[in-house]
Amino acid sequence: MPLSAYLTLAALVFAIGLFGVLTRRNAxxxxxxxxxxxxxxxxxxxxxxxxxxxxxxxxxxxxTIAITVAEVAVGLAIVxxxxxxxxxxxxxxxxxLRG
Amino acid sequence: xxxxxxxxxxxxxxxxxxxxxxxxxxxVRPLRRSAVAxxxxxxxxxxxxxxxxxxxxxxxxxxxxxxxxSTTWSWIPADGGPMATVGVxxxxxxxxxxxxxxxVSLMVQIYSWAYLHxxxxxxxxxxxxxxxxxxxxxxxxxLSPTFIQMFVFWELVGLCSYLLIxxxxxxxxxxxxxxxxxxxxKLGDLGFVAGIVMLWAAAGTFDFxxxxxxxxxxxxxxxxxxxxxxxxxxxxxxxxAQFPLHVWLPDAMEGPTPVSALIHAATMVTAGVFLVTRxxxxxxxxxxxxxxxxxVGAFTALLAATMAxxxxxxxxxxxxxxxxxxxxxxxxxxxxxxxAGFNHLLTHGVFKALLFLGxxxxxxxxxxNDIFRMGSLRGLPWLWGPFVIATLALAGVPPxxxxxxxEAILGGVLEARLMVPFAMLALTAFLTAFxxxxxxxxxxFGRGPGDAPAHHHVPGLMSGVCWTLAALSVATGVAMARQVxxxxxxxxxxAWLPAFSLALAGGGIVLAWAMYQRPLIDPxxxxxxxxxxxxxARRRYGIDAVFTGLYRFVLLAFSRLIGWLDRYVVDxxxxxxxxxxxxxxxxxxxxxxxxxxxxxxxxxxxxxVLFVLAQWRLR
Numbered sequence: 001m002p003l004s005a006y007l008t009l010a011a012l013v014f015a016i017g018l019f020g021v022l023t024r025r026n027a028x029x030x031x032x033x034x035x036x037x038x039x040x041x042x043x044x045x046x047x048x049x050x051x052x053x054x055x056x057x058x059x060x061x062x063x064t065i066a067i068t069v070a071e072v073a074v075g076l077a078i079v080x081x082x083x084x085x086x087x088x089x090x091x092x093x094x095x096x097l098r099g
Numbered sequence: 100x101x102x103x104x105x106x107x108x109x110x111x112x113x114x115x116x117x118x119x120x121x122x123x124x125x126x127v128r129p130l131r132r133s134a135v136a137x138x139x140x141x142x143x144x145x146x147x148x149x150x151x152x153x154x155x156x157x158x159x160x161x162x163x164x165x166x167x168x169s170t171t172w173s174w175i176p177a178d179g180g181p182m183a184t185v186g187v188x189x190x191x192x193x194x195x196x197x198x199x200x201x202x203v204s205l206m207v208q209i210y211s212w213a214y215l216h217x218x219x220x221x222x223x224x225x226x227x228x229x230x231x232x233x234x235x236x237x238x239x240x241x242l243s244p245t246f247i248q249m250f251v252f253w254e255l256v257g258l259c260s261y262l263l264i265x266x267x268x269x270x271x272x273x274x275x276x277x278x279x280x281x282x283x284x285k286l287g288d289l290g291f292v293a294g295i296v297m298l299w300a301a302a303g304t305f306d307f308x309x310x311x312x313x314x315x316x317x318x319x320x321x322x323x324x325x326x327x328x329x330x331x332x333x334x335x336x337x338x339x340a341q342f343p344l345h346v347w348l349p350d351a352m353e354g355p356t357p358v359s360a361l362i363h364a365a366t367m368v369t370a371g372v373f374l375v376t377r378x379x380x381x382x383x384x385x386x387x388x389x390x391x392x393x394x395v396g397a398f399t400a401l402l403a404a405t406m407a408x409x410x411x412x413x414x415x416x417x418x419x420x421x422x423x424x425x426x427x428x429x430x431x432x433x434x435x436x437x438x439a440g441f442n443h444l445l446t447h448g449v450f451k452a453l454l455f456l457g458x459x460x461x462x463x464x465x466x467x468n469d470i471f472r473m474g475s476l477r478g479l480p481w482l483w484g485p486f487v488i489a490t491l492a493l494a495g496v497p498p499x500x501x502x503x504x505x506e507a508i509l510g511g512v513l514e515a516r517l518m519v520p521f522a523m524l525a526l527t528a529f530l531t532a533f534x535x536x537x538x539x540x541x542x543x544f545g546r547g548p549g550d551a552p553a554h555h556h557v558p559g560l561m562s563g564v565c566w567t568l569a570a571l572s573v574a575t576g577v578a579m580a581r582q583v584x585x586x587x588x589x590x591x592x593x594a595w596l597p598a599f600s601l602a603l604a605g606g607g608i609v610l611a612w613a614m615y616q617r618p619l620i621d622p623x624x625x626x627x628x629x630x631x632x633x634x635x636a637r638r639r640y641g642i643d644a645v646f647t648g649l650y651r652f653v654l655l656a657f658s659r660l661i662g663w664l665d666r667y668v669v670d671x672x673x674x675x676x677x678x679x680x681x682x683x684x685x686x687x688x689x690x691x692x693x694x695x696x697x698x699x700x701x702x703x704x705x706x707x708v709l710f711v712l713a714q715w716r717l718r
Contacts, residue, residue, distance in 0.1 A: 022700060
């Protein structure tokens with residue numbers, strides 16, 4: 001399969017993730033959207049590594065996966081704390097930073 | 100040389116004694132709160148200062164004519180010699196002034212102790228602190244060797260005058276009079292300081308001695324000098340209450356009577372005459388200004404004398420008389436006879452102080468200032484004696500000093516061929532005798548409704564001070580008479596002048612006697628015959644009204660305009676700017692919705708825009 005197929009797949013996954021982030025009202029759903037976007041990036045990195053014959057992309061992807069795990073852990077912890085305090089995880093209601 | 104340094108040291112001591120007393124009274128609170136201690140400190144310092152001043156004039160001897168009488172230290176250093184110096188100038192006129200100031204100050208401070216005995220203790224302490232400060236400032240003024248130092252002390256005496264006129268600051272009239280005196284004299288001082296600075300710009304020095312030397316050698320630049328000397332004279336106009344700035348002096352009588360005696364009769368108001376006398380070598384270079392001084396002086400003398408004739412407040416009569424006599428002194432200076440004017444200043448200082456202190460006695464007895472409500476002191480010569488002696492001296496009756504000094508002034512004015520001023524001054528001499536004896540006949544020998552004075556106790560301290568001054572006045576007069584008799588008639592003045600001035604004084608006295616003692620002439624009919632003059636004089640010729648109008652309609656209107664500009668233009672611009680910032684901030688605040696997804700929209704949109712831009716640039 002040519003490189004463009006991988007890139008197209010990655011772009012599709014990224015777009016789906018972005019759409020999720022923008023439209024989901026639930027905080028957990030937004031986090032899932034972010035996961036999709038990060039995995040789209042991973043697909044890009046691995047595809048380029050495979051086609052360029054350079055392992056650097058793969059190592060980058062490994063790092064990204066590790067960081068993503070940490071991010072999800074922290075993000076979900078925050079969502080749980082917010083739920084305890086506000087009794088909701090609806091993004092529309094979380095506007096404490098409004099100017 | 101040692102003598103010169105010595106005399107400068109003693110002059111510094113004369114200056115330091117009242118200053119030390121002032122510092123003590125101002126800084127040590129318990130001393131000020133206790134009146135006895137305050138008076139003791141102040142009077143002791145003055146006694147020592149009198150001693151030092153008299154020692155100074157006794158031991159200074161004859162100075163070398165070409166040697167500077169000044170001892171100076173550099174004050175503002177600059178490249179090529181100091182820009183300004185301070186020091187003391189010990190010559191004939193400053194020593195004479197120092198003696199007059201210290202002596203009259205001492206007498207007035209002693210008198211005040213009895214006169215103001217009912218004042219609260221703390222106020223008396225304040226009073227003596229002001230008095231010490233005044234003595235220091237006035238001595239500093241007369242001992243100044245430079246214009247700039249003189250100006251500093253000039254303002255200080257103005258401050259003391261303000262503080263002492265407003266001594267009873269809870270009286271609205273006294274507070275107003277203090278402010279009026281301050282402002283009107285400041286009007287003249289503006290000219291003074293401008294003149295000093297312009298003179299410095301022209302000559303490069305403030306020092307009197309250097310300026311005199313330049314004037315003698317003719318190296319003083321003549322361009323602009325008339326304007327400079329006129330401006331300096333303006334300072335004297337304000338301080339010495341010359342027309343048209345004389346309006347503050349009668350109002351200054353709101354202060355305690357001893358203050359009027361010291362500051363507004365004997366010493367401070369003569370500072371202007373002293374200034375013209377001190378700077379006379381410079382005034383000699385500008386004959387036009389001198390003529391102006393003579394005319395203004397003579398006019399002031401006559402104007403004030405007419406106002407004194409209709410005044411019923413004893414202190415205001417004396418105040419107008421002071422204005423009138425200051426006009427006399429100025430006229431003498433303007434007629435190039437500053438010596439005659441200065442002698443009149445000295446003798447006038449003694450007998451005018453005495454007049455005020457004597458007036459203080461009658462005010463103390465009758466508790467009123469109105470001469471028509473006084474009277475019947477006929478049987479008490481120890482009360483009216485000093486006042487009558489001083490009145491005779493002021494009216495110009497020999498052998499009292501006023502006769503000789505006034506005649507010298509008339510002679511000087513005649514010699515300068517200033518005929519109209521001479522006529523005005525002669526008329527003034529007649530009026531002076533008239534209004535002074537009007538006061539004597541009404542206030543002391545009248546049949547006014549005043550209480551029987553036997554019940555009133557006049558402290559011996561008060562009459563003692565008065566008799567001391569009276570004795571000094573008589574002694575001066577006798578000494579002058581002996582000198583005139585020994586040296587014969589002084590040259591220049593015509594032989595008929597003494598008889599003429601005596602006739603003027605006698606005429607005035609007789610007229611006053613006929614009008615107020617023996618009712619041969621009805622005062623109301625005289626007033627009726629001179630109705631327009633009487634009407635105008637009672638309204639002070641509208642000069643006070645002019646100043647009030649200037650203040651109210653020019654100064655206040657101008658201030659209101661400036662206030663409006665400040666409030667609505669200066670403040671308005673700033674208010675508009677801050678309002679604009681607030682409004683803009685309020686609008687911009689809305690884009691911070693606080694919803695995370697809105698920010699993601701922003702990021703996505705930004706990324707899209709960047710992507711499109713990058714594509715567009717690559718193409």
